[in-house]
Amino acid sequence: MFEKSLYDLIRGLRNHKGNERVYIQESLKECRREIKSNDMDLKATALMKLTYLEMFGHDMSWASFNVLEVMSSPKYRHKRTAYLAAVQSFRRDTEVLMLAENQLKKDITSPTPTVISLPLMAIPHVINPSMANSVLSDLLPRLNHSHASIRKKTVVTLYRLALVFPETLRPAWPKIKERLLDEGEDPSVTAAIVNVVCELGWRRPQDFLPLAPRLFDLLVEGADNWMKIKIIKLFATLTPLEPRLIKKLLPPLTRLIKETSAMSLLYECINGIIQGGILEAVDGTAEGEEIARLCVGKLREMMEIGDANLKYVALLAFDKIVRSHPHLVSLHQDVILECIDDPDISIRMSALNLVVGMVNSDNLVAIAGRLMRQLRNAPVASSADDPANDRGHHSGFIPAADSDDSDAEESLRQRERKSNQTPPLPEDYRIKVIKRVLEMCSRDTYANISDFDWYIDILVQLVRVSPATRQTSTVEHTEISDFDSRGDVAFDIGQELQNVAVRVRSVRPEAVEAAQSLVLVDRRDQMFPASGNGGQGVLECAGWIVGEYANLLSKPDAVLTSLLHPTNSQLPSRTLAIYLQAIPKVFASISGNEQISWTPERKTIIALLLARIVHFLEPLATHPSLEVQERAVEYLELMRLAAEAASGTATENSSEDFVDPPLLLTQAIPALFTGLELNPVAPGAQRKVPLPKDLDLDTPINPNLHYLLQQADIEAISDADEDNIYQAYNERVGVPIESSITAFERLEGSKSEPSSYQNAIEEEYLDPDIIARRKAERRERYKDDPFYIDPDRDRESGVSTPLHNILKVNNGDELDIDAIPIIDLDLVNKDRGAEQRGREEVARSTAAKQRKLRRGFEIMVDETLEGPEESTASSRDGSRPDLVRSAQARGKKSLLEVDSSGLGALSLEGWGDGNSKLDIERREAEEAEMAKALKEVERLRLEMQRAAERIQAKDGPAEGTLVRRKKKRVKTVKVEGAEEAGEGPKEVEGEGEAVVKKKKKKKAKPEEQEKEEGRNEGEAEEGLVKPKKKKKRRQVVMDESVPEGN
Amino acid sequence: MINAVLVFNNSGQPRLTKFYTQLETSVQQRLISEIFTLVSNRPISSCNFLPLPPLLANTSKSSTPTTPHNDTPSLVTYRHYATLYFIIISTSTESPLALLDLIQVFVEALDRLFENVCELDLIFNFETLHATLGELIVGGVVVETQLEKVVDGVRTQGKVAKRPVNDGKGGLSLGGFGRGDGVWTGR
Structure with missing residues (x-):
């Protein structure tokens, strides 16, 4: 009477806006009380x-036994509720599952179709x-x-079994x-089977x-598009x-x-042709x-x-x-490239994947x-857009039906965004x-790269736009900073820079400049x-370079100063280790010149540098x-030695004499780092190095x-300067405040909206300073070219004061759009038809392949040893596995995944094999034979x-007893037969066979060919069987005597 | 196969959750909220396929390119009707465009059953909502795509309750789904 129905509960929720939580708890x-009642x-x-509340995340696993209770109710309405509750709330660890089995079996065999479909x-x-095994037979x-x-639901259920x-x-x-092959079968059953077969x-x-x-x-005759799609997918x-x-x-x-007019079918036909390898065939x-x-x-x-969905799936197919x-796709690169800038991130993503496959040396720069x-x-x-930082993440939902008053039309419009905003x-x-x-x-x-200067600029620009890494505060005081920069995308950028520096000797100076x-x-x-710590991963490689x-x-002193900057001790340990290696190298290049006399000035500079290095290294000795x-x-000791040497060597007195600088500085330290140049080594080459005998x-x-280590431990503990260690571990060196972007720069960023979708202009993706440098370089390069029209020179032809010109260049008039290189051919082609351009593209790309690397950049390939090619394909074709890092190791199972891998090992073909028969089937066969x-x-x-x-005479057993006996156990009947049959030879033979067969089945060695022998063996083995029979007979006789006694 | 079917409204309140695998309640809730965040941030003109939510994306990278299909859920399809989002999470064996049509059948069936269906009908009759889905999909496999048969299947299970009086407002406006609706009706 006072109990709430579901309707009341929902109404109540709606009336308790604001304190739903309390209401739900009540x-x-x-519910806990009600569910225990007998009604x-x-x-x-x-x-x-409870099921309704479960939808909002309120646990109802405690009610699983009650679910079973309601399930056993004879009323369909109750059953339906209970089955729904079971579906929604039973989990893998639900204990009552074993008890549910009987109920399931019972309902499967129910005469009412609606009840059957519930289980x-x-x-x-x-x-x-x-x-699964026990439900199967039902x-x-x-x-x-x-x-x-x-029928159709059963098919699916069997699949899930x-x-x-x-x-x-x-x-x-x-x-x-059999159902599938039956042409008279209901089409929707056929469709369901096709779904399962797919x-x-x-x-x-x-x-x-x-x-x-x-x-x-x-496929040809069917009317159901869904089924046709599935068949195509299967084919x-x-x-x-x-x-x-x-x-x-x-x-x-x-x-x-x-x-077909159905786009889904059309798409799947195309998809099927592609995936089935029909195009290749x-x-x-x-x-x-x-x-x-x-x-x-x-x-x-x-x-x-223009439909976003069609665009998306078409991209997937492409x-x-x-x-x-690739040539077929590149015919349509115009439409595909447009998708890179699509406002829809899903479309962008798939366009992005596609574009990588389309790249050639001609369109690389544009793409x-x-x-x-x-x-x-x-x-x-912003972090609010990140699904991981979602509000529902921690709290869960509170059911509140508040949306009923919002009009459908309105709500659609609200969501619409202003499209002009990126x-x-x-x-x-x-x-x-x-x-x-x-x-x-x-x-x-x-x-595909024809201009490595461009590539280096791209890399530098990439660092500026790289996102912050997740593991921000990595270097906490005592904690060993195991910050793995290798997962950082900035590290990948750095690797590229390093690669270019090593492999392409002609642009090495530029790469070093960038580093x-x-x-x-x-x-x-x-x-x-x-903002953020984005791009820091690049420092590791830059430091190496x-x-x-x-x-x-160009500025070794400034670099050394930067390497020795006190904030560097906060860097991830991996980067710091690289920096430590770089410091003496840079120092050696500064101090190692033996041509310059050892003047007092030089001495002071070197001594100062050494002091700073020592100062930087000292705290790191306890890192x-x-x-x-x-x-x-290691380097601390070396530098101390060098400092001693520097201060110990006398300087020149007057400017005429030449005094040799200390040998340690000019010979010993540089010798540590010079010598053979480092070249790229193919992955796997190391393995081919023969083992020295x-x-x-x-x-x-x-x-x-072991003893030494123990000794060292003790010594370390008894060390006096614990304060230093404490400091090194617990005190943070001041971190410089990341200065934010200037207002001007911000303006700059917003101003440069993409003006054209046809071609990428450098100004739009490179920062002003990089562009300025490129321009200066270009001007330098074409200085003597009479055909190069220098935009600056051109404009100032009237006021050709060189002084003004120099000023102008120095000020860096960055926003000059005229500086687009006139050699860019793509601009000219843009207005032509796509088809034609595509064809040209193909022709050009084939031509390009022939004259690969036009500008004559020499790119070093990986060094390797001649030997058995045991390494993977990736090392052979020179592609770099570190970039195309594919997660091959199969990770843990995905959340929603229904694992079907078990089916992979199951062969349906081996159906006739005797030894692959499964228990249930064997049992069935046994039972059938036994019945026979x-x-x-x-x-x-x-x-x-x-x-x-x-x-x-007529005093034999009455018919009634016989009928009753039929129901009795096998043994009874059989042995009774033997008993009554007496010594009739024919009868004995048949009976013997049955017994023998039964025995064999129990031992699970049913051989078909033995059937023939069985007849003979039956007689032969009779002697063996007999004792058992005797035993049984005794029992049976007692059994038998009861009715007879009556 | 289909891994999950979800329905929630414009503020992320779930109206139907059906997972074809056993999943912890808390994980279910998290997944719903992740998908809601993804879906509610989408511009109106974008396509009806979502990138994988973080919960699913973490593990789905293991897909091997050698096999055309695998068990990993890789496709999140959604449609937005008035106040409700309908979501289907599925593996690569399903056709993305056909799933969109399937959602349409689902909603049309509900519309037949409730006569101009609105969110409220589904709130108060969530058993019928489940029953309708059960006629369409069993255990993650689609068993019926014909509208009539779905509606009949639900009706044989019992009378479909009408929504309480004075509560109903506008329907889900089936036609109001937006552009491209008439372009591919691939049922």
Whole structure:
């Protein structure tokens, strides 16, 4: 009477706006009470309410037993509620599952179709392997149910059984197949089976080849588009196994593509042709040409319709074609490239994937430029846009129905955004773009790059737009900073810079220059993103470059100062270790010149430098990272020595004499770092280095190591200057405040909206300072070229005062759009038709391949040793595995994943094999045979009885007893037969056979060929069987005596 | 196959949650809220396919390119009707465009059953909502795509309750879904 219905609960929620939480807690309490009552209606209502609240995250696992109670109610309404509750709330660890089994079995065999479908729909959600086997025998007959809706649901349920317990598919599959092949079957059942077959199909395509004719008929004749789509998808996995299918499939698929009005079917036809490898198979023939053109043409149409969904799926299809037919796709690069800037991030993502496959040396600059412009111009996504920082994340939802008063029309309009604003780019998208840019540029050891200066500028620009890394406060006091910069995208950028510096000798100075600008502390505001710690990962590689090529530095002193900057001790240990290595290298390049006399001035400078280095290294000798510590200690000693040497060497007195600088500075230290140049080494080359014969890795170098280490530990503890250690661990050195971007720069960023979608202009993706430098370089390069029109010179022809000109150049008139290089050919072509341009593109790309690397950049390839090629393909073609890092290791199972891998090992073909028969089937066979044997025995017994009746008088056993005996156990009947039969030879033989067979079955060694022998053996083994029989007989006799006694 | 079907409204309140795998309640809630964040931030003109939410994206990278399909959910399809979002999470064996049509069938079936359906009908009759879905999808596999049969299937289970009086407002406005609706009706 006072109980709430679900309706009341929802109304109540709506009336308690603001304090739903309290209301829900109260309601839950009520439900707990109600669900324990004996009134089934009340129980069911409470369950319904709980299920409703479960949707909002309120646990109801405690009610699982009550779910079962309600499930057992005879009323359909209650059952329905309970089954829904079970589906929604049962989890893997729900304990009552075992108890549910009987109820499920009972409801499956119910005469009412609506009741049957309840367990059918629930089983996929609650099934576990042990249940699967027992439920199977009840499910199988449901495949022949008179209602089509039961049949189709059963098919799916059987499929889900097979997922948890693959062996169940063996008895089920022939029956499902029979349904599928039945042409009189209800179309929706056929469709459901096709759906299931499609799911099974990709796991074991070979098992489904025999179905191809029937599926083909369904594809041609069927009316259901959904089913046709599924069949096409299935055929796409079958064609690789059976090439003859392709010829057969082409006509109907072509017809569908041409005729269908359903875009989904059209798309899946094209998709099927691509995925099934049909394009490759018919490649070269006129037919193949036609089908390829048809597909790509239709895809282009889809792109041009303007529907975002069609655009998205068309891109997906293009992405699959591009691997095999890049030329076909590049015909349509105009429409595809437009998608890179699509406001929809999903479309962008797939366009991005596609574009990497399309890149060649001609369009690389344009494509990379487009991407760079995107990175530079879009605002960084705020943390609120990140789904991980979502409010619902922690609190969960509170049910509140507040949306009923919002009009449908209105709500649609509210969501519409102003389209002229660039949407913020989420971080993972940024990372992806950066990785793609790197990937497309570095592909095939820079085969597509014709201008490495441009590439270096791109890399520097990428650092500025790289997003902050997640692990921000990495260097906490005592903690060993195991900050893994390798996961950082900035590290990848750095690697690229390093690669260019090492491999392309002609641009090494430029690369070193770039690295230098990255390392310099006073330029950090400019070079790195204004906020966050983005791009820091690049320092590791930049540090290596400035050290390794220190002699190419334009400002070695400034670099050294930056390397020694006190804030550097806060860097990740990996970077710091690289820095430590770079410091002596740069120092050596500054101090190592033996041509300059050892003047007092030089002496002072060197001494000062050494003092600063020592000052920087000293605290690092106690750094928590071992690598840093070791390097710091080593160089600290070296530098102290050098300082001694420097102060000990007398300087020149007058300017005439030449005094040699200390040898330690000019010879010893530089000798540490010079010598052979470092070249790139192929992955796997190391493994080919032959092992020296006399190398002994087993003998310990110092057998006393353990003791020594212990000793060192004790010493370290007793060390006096604990304060220093404490300081090093616990006190932070002041971190400089990241100065924010200036107002001017901000203005700049907003001003440069992309003006054209056709071509990327450098101004749009490179920062002003980089452009200024490029321009200056260009001017320098074409200084003597009479055909180069210098925009500045041109404009100032009237006022040609050189002084003014110099001033002008120095001021850096960055926003000069006239500075677009006139050699850019792409601009001219833009107005032509896409088709034509595409064709040209193809011609040009083939030409480009022939004259690869026009500008004569020499790119070093990986060094390797001649030897057996054991390494992977990646090392052979020179592509770099570190960039194309594919996560091959299969990670943990995805959240929603329904694992079907168990099916992969199950062969449906091996159906006839005796030894692969499963238990249930074997049991069935046994039972069938047993029943047959029993029948035989019974028949014989009756015969004998009749014979006995004929002989004997009417005082034989009455018919009633006989009937009753039939119900008795096997043994009873059989042995009784033997007893009554007496010594009749024929009878004994038959009976013996049955017994022997039974024995054999129990031992589970049923051999078909033994059947023949069985007859003979039956007689032969009779002696063996006899004792057992005797025993039984004794029992039976007692049994028998009871009715007879009566 | 289909891994989950979700319905929630414009403020992220769930109206239907159906996961075809057993999943912890807290994880379910988190997934819903992640998808809601993704979906509610989308401009109106964007396509109906979502990037994977972080919960799913973390593990889905393991997909091997050698096999055309795998078990990992890789497709999040949604449609927005008036106040409600309909979401389907599925693996690559489903056709993206066909799933959009499937959602349309789902909503049309609800519209038939409730006569000009609105969010309120679904709130108060969430059993019918589940029943309708059950006629369309069983255990993650689509069993019916014909509107009539779905509606009949639900009706045989019992009378569909009408919404309480005075509560109803506008319907889900089936036609108001937006552009491109008539372009591909691929059922």
